[in-house]
Structure formats: structure tokens, C-alpha cells
Amino acid sequence: MTTEEIKSALLGLSKEEKQAFILETLPDLTKEVINEPGFMMQLFPVLLAILKESGMDLQQLLQMAAMMGNQSGQ
Numbered sequence: 001m002t003t004e005e006i007k008s009a010l011l012g013l014s015k016e017e018k019q020a021f022i023l024e025t026l027p028d029l030t031k032e033v034i035n036e037p038g039f040m041m042q043l044f045p046v047l048l049a050i051l052k053e054s055g056m057d058l059q060q061l062l063q064m065a066a067m068m069g070n071q072s073g074q
Helices: 003-011 015-033 039-054 058-072
Strands: none
Touching: none
């Protein structure tokens, strides 16, 4: 299966299926590539664009990150 065929199949999913797919597969997909030099610098603008499009502002993001950081430290 080509990348285009996979992309086409994923875009054909329902909203709920897309949400489930992202939540279930993103952690596994990133395990192998996260340590590649420069990958996070490529991924970061994509994530920021997604957050911006969602309407979440940076202040909300920072508050959420701080809350999550406090939870993991306990």
C-alpha cells in the first residue's frame, strides 16, 4: 500500500474514527522517529498550526502543559 493510498483511506474515515486513529496510533508512530535529529523541529510547526486552527491559544496550551507536568511529577 502506498502512502497516498493510506492517506486516502484515512481521510475517508468518519470524524470519530479519525479521532480514535490519531489517539491510538500517534504514540506508536512517534516512538521510532522522535529521536531523529530535526524531526521535532518539523513536527512542532504542524502541531502549532493544528492548535491554532482549533482555537486554543498559547496561554491555554501552557496552562494545560503545566497541569500535565504537575500530574506526572506526583
